[in-house]
Amino acid sequence: MSEPSGAEPGAQFARAAALAVLRTRSTALAVALLPAAVAVVLSFADATGRIGGAGWDAVRWISVAVAAVVLLLAGTVAAVVVRARPAVSPTVPISEEKAPDLYRMVRDLADRLEVPPPSAVALTPDCDSWLEDRTHPAAGAPERRGGRRAQHAPVLVIGSPFLWWMRVAELRAVLAPVVAGTGPSAQPDIAAARRFVRGLDAAVAVSARRPPLAFVGWAARLLLRGCRDRAADMERGVAASASARAQAVDYGLRIVAQEQVGLAYAGWDRLLTRVALPAWRMGRWPSRLDAGVVSALSELSRRDRLAEGFTTRLGERPACDLLEEPGAIDEAASLLAARLFHGGPAAPGPDWAPIDWAAYPAEVVDRKWRQEAARLHRVLDSADGLEGALDDPAVPHDPAALDATAALGDTDRRAPGAGAGHPRSHPRSGTRAPALHTRPASSVTPTLERVVDRLASPNGAGLGERLAERLSAEVAREETAVVPEAPWEDAAAPLFPVQAPRTGRELLADHVAAMVCCAAVDTVGATPGLDWLDGPVLLVGGRRGADLGTPVLSLLEDGDPEPLRDWLATAGVRPDKPVRLV
Numbered sequence: 030m031s032e033p034s035g036a037e038p039g040a041q042f043a044r045a046a047a048l049a050v051l052r053t054r055s056t057a058l059a060v061a062l063l064p065a066a067v068a069v070v071l072s073f074a075d076a077t078g079r080i081g082g083a084g085w086d087a088v089r090w091i092s093v094a095v096a097a098v099v100l101l102l103a104g105t106v107a108a109v110v111v112r113a114r115p116a117v118s119p120t121v122p123i124s125e126e127k128a129p130d131l132y133r134m135v136r137d138l139a140d141r142l143e144v145p146p147p148s149a150v151a152l153t154p155d156c157d158s159w160l161e162d163r164t165h166p167a168a169g170a171p172e173r174r175g176g177r178r179a180q181h182a183p184v185l186v187i188g189s190p191f192l193w194w195m196r197v198a199e200l201r202a203v204l205a206p207v208v209a210g211t212g213p214s215a216q217p218d219i220a221a222a223r224r225f226v227r228g229l230d231a232a233v234a235v236s237a238r239r240p241p242l243a244f245v246g247w248a249a250r251l252l253l254r255g256c257r258d259r260a261a262d263m264e265r266g267v268a269a270s271a272s273a274r275a276q277a278v279d280y281g282l283r284i285v286a287q288e289q290v291g292l293a294y295a296g297w298d299r300l301l302t303r304v305a306l307p308a309w310r311m312g313r314w315p316s317r318l319d320a321g322v323v324s325a326l327s328e329l330s331r332r333d334r335l336a337e338g339f340t341t342r343l344g345e346r347p348a349c350d351l352l353e354e355p356g357a358i359d360e361a362a363s364l365l366a367a368r369l370f371h372g373g374p375a376a377p378g379p380d381w382a383p384i385d386w387a388a389y390p391a392e393v394v395d396r397k398w399r400q401e402a403a404r405l406h407r408v409l410d411s412a413d414g415l416e417g418a419l420d421d422p423a424v425p426h427d428p429a430a431l432d433a434t435a436a437l438g439d440t441d442r443r444a445p446g447a448g449a450g451h452p453r454s455h456p457r458s459g460t461r462a463p464a465l466h467t468r469p470a471s472s473v474t475p476t477l478e479r480v481v482d483r484l485a486s487p488n489g490a491g492l493g494e495r496l497a498e499r500l501s502a503e504v505a506r507e508e509t510a511v512v513p514e515a516p517w518e519d520a521a522a523p524l525f526p527v528q529a530p531r532t533g534r535e536l537l538a539d540h541v542a543a544m545v546c547c548a549a550v551d552t553v554g555a556t557p558g559l560d561w562l563d564g565p566v567l568l569v570g571g572r573r574g575a576d577l578g579t580p581v582l583s584l585l586e587d588g589d590p591e592p593l594r595d596w597l598a599t600a601g602v603r604p605d606k607p608v609r610l611v
Contacts, residue, residue: 039273040213043266047222049259054225057252061103064096106232106248113231118161119369120151120186121361123352131351135185135208138201141278144212147185152358154318154366156188156294158207160214162223182211189362192348192355193319194293194326199286200348202279209271219263226260229253296326296562301370301527303564308384308393309371310508311400316383317356318363319349324386325561332562370527386559394557394565395550396611401543403610406475408499409483412492413473477548477597478604480541485590493585497533504536538585542577544608545597549574552603569600 071089074080080089125132131150139146147160160183185208191200213219229249236246275283300321308315315321349355360383367373374381384392473479484493531539546567549555558568567574580593597604 039266039269039271040216041266043213043263043270044216044218046259046263046266047216047218050222050225050256050263051218053252053256053259056255058103061099064092064099068092068096102244102248105242106245109235109242109245110225110228110232110249113228113235115227115231116234117163118153118186119365120153120184121189121358121365123150123152123358127354127358128352134197134201134351135204138205138208138278139211142205142209142212142274144209144274145182145215147208147211148182149184151184151186152189152192152362153186154189154362154369156190156290156297158185158187158191158204160184160207160210161186162214162220162227183214188293189319189359190293190297190322191290192352193359194296194322195286195289195348196345197348197351198279198282198345199289202283202286203290205278205283206268206271206275209274210267212274213267213270219267222260222263226253226256292326292329293322296322296329298527299562300325301366303562304389304559305366306371306527307397307565308389309367309373311393311396312380313382313384313393314364314367314373314377315389316360316363316385318366319359321386321561328561370525389559390557390565394559397565398543398546398550398557399609399611401540402475402547402608404500404503405480405496405537405540405544406473406610408496408503409480410473411499412495413483475608475610476605477544477602477608480544481584481590481593481604484541484584485588489588493537494533497537500536500540501533504531534585538578538581541581541585545577545581545593545602547608547610548597548604548606549600549602551609552606553601555600574600 068089071080071085071092075085075089123131128150135150136146151161162181162183164181164183185204187200187204191203195203214223229252232249233246233253236242236249300318304321304325305315305318349359352358364373364377364383368375377383483489486492546555546557549567549569550557553569555567555569555574556571558566558573560566560573567577575596577596580596583589583592594604
C-alpha cells in the first residue's frame with residue numbers, strides 16, 4: 030500500500046491548504062498567550078530590579094489581570110471547541126455481520142486504490158455518498174499511540190437508493206472516488222485541520238443554544254472566517270486527489286454508472302414528493318421506499334424513450350444482494366427518510382404505522398380523498414353560514430363583528446349548548462368576539478354538484494378565495510396540532526422538507542379533485558390506485574382516468590364548470606349523488 034497522503038498534485042495542494050488552516054489556529058493561540066507573555070516579562074523585570082516604582086507596579090498588575098482574563102476566555106473557547114460534538118449525519122449503521130459481502134467489496138476496492146479501507150459502512154436515505162469522520166473526542170475516548178492521537182479511517186456513507194437500483198459493478202465504480210478519499214484523510218495535517226474546523230462549527234452551534242457562551246460563538250465565527258477559504262481549498266484538493274487516484278479503477282464503467290446516479294435521483298425525488306409525502310401526512314410511512322425506487326424507475330423506463338435499455342440491467346445482480354437482510358435495512362432507511370423529510374417520530378406507533386405498497390391505495394389514497402372532501406364540505410358550510418348572514422336583511426350585523434368572526438373561521442368551535450347568535454371566546458386571548466347572527470349550519474348532503482354550483486356561481490371567485498384561505502388555516506392547524514418528535518437533539522422539524530408549503534389555491538384545487546375522485550368511487554365503482562411517478566391516481570374501469578387538473582383549474586380560475594361536467598359525463602359520474610366522507 031502506498032503512502033496515505035498520496036503523490037497526486039491534489040493531495041499536495043490539500044496538505045498545503047491544511048497547513049494554512051493550522052497556522053490560523055497557531056496564530057489564535059499566539060494572540061491568546063501574548064498578554065501572558067507580557068505579564069511574565071514585566072514580572073521578571075520587576076523581580077530582577079530592572080524596573081521599579083509605583084507606575085511600573087500598576088502596569089505590571091494590570092498586565093497580569095488582563096493576561097488572566099484573556100487566558101480564562103481562551104481556555105473557555107478551547108474547551109468548547111475540543112469538547113463540542115460535531116454534527117453527525119443521521120444514518121442507518123450497517124455492521125459487517127449484516128453485510129459481509131458489502132464490506133468485502135469495499136475492502137477490495139480500497140486495496141485496488143491502495144488506500145486505507147473505511148472503518149465502517151452506513152446508509153443514508155438520499156442519492157449521495159461521502160466519507161464522514163466520527164472519531165471526535167466527544168463521541169468517545171480516542172485511542173492513543175505513542176502519545177499521539179491514533180488515526181482512524183472515516184465511515185463510508187452510501188445512499189440507500191443506490192443499493193437497490195444499481196448493479197454491483199456500477200456501485201463499485203461509483204464508490205471508487207469516495208473510497209479513494211480515505212488516503213488524503215489519513216494524512217495527519219489534513220486530519221488535524223478537519224478536526225479544528227469541525228470543532229469551530231460545533232462551538233458555534235453550542236453557543237447558539239447557550240447565550241452565556243456568546244463570546245465563544247463570536248470567537249469561533251471569527252476563526253472560521255479566517256480559515257474558511259483555505260479549508261475549502263483543502264477539500265477541493267482532497268477531492269481532486271481522490272478523483273485522480275480512482276481513475277485507475279473501473280473508469281469506463283463509472284461514466285455509465287453516473288447516468289444511473291442521475292436517474293436514481295430523479296426517481297427518488299418523485300417517489301418522496303408524490304408517493305411518500307401523502308402517506309406521511311396520513312400518519313403512515315411506506316416501509317419499502319428503496320424497493321419502490323426500482324418500480325418508479327422501471328415505470329420511467331417504460332414511459333421515456335430516453336430511458337430505454339435501463340431495465341435490461343435488472344437481469345444483473347443488484348447491489349442490495351450484498352446485504353444479508355435487505356428488507357429490514359430498507360425498513361430502517363424508510364423510517365429515517367420519514368424523520369428527515371417529514372419530521373416523524375423515531376419509532377413506529379399507533380399514529381405512525383408502517384404500510385406496504387399493496388395496502389397503499391386503500392389505506393392512504395382513499396383515506397386522503399375522503400379527508401380532503403370532508404374538509405372542503407366543512408369549510409363550505411362555514412362560508413355559506415357567513416354569506417347567509419350577510420344576504421339576509423333581517424339579520425343585524427356590523428363590519429367589526431364580521432371581521433372578527435371571519436378571522437376566527439373554522440378554528441373557533443362553539444361551546445356545548447351554544448347556539449346561533451351566542452358570543453364566542455377567542456381561543457388565544459380569551460376575550461369575547463362581538464356577536465354575529467349567522468344562520469345555523471345546516472346538515473347539507475355532501476355532493477359534488479353543490480361544490481361545482483357554488484364555485485361556478487357569479488360570486489364563485491370570491492368564494493374560492495375565502496375557501497382557499499380557510500383551507501390553508503385548517504391544514505396549518507392540523508399540521509401543528511401534534512408537534513412532531515424531534516428526530517435528533519437540536520431539531521423539532523424536518524431537516525430537509527421535500528415540498529414547499531402549498532398555496533391556498535393549490536389546496537383548493539387538490540380538495541376539489543379529491544371530491545371528484547370520491548364521487549367517482551361512490552357512483553361508478555372507480556378505485557384508488559398508485560402511480561409510481563405521480564402518486565395517488567383514480568382508476569376508472571381498471572385504467573387510469575383522464576387528467577383532472579385542467580377541468581378543475583378551469584372551474585377555479587375561470588368559473589367555467591363545463592370542462593369538469595364533460596369529464597364527469599364521460600366517466601359516468603353522478604355529481605348529484607351523496608359522497609361518503611370520513
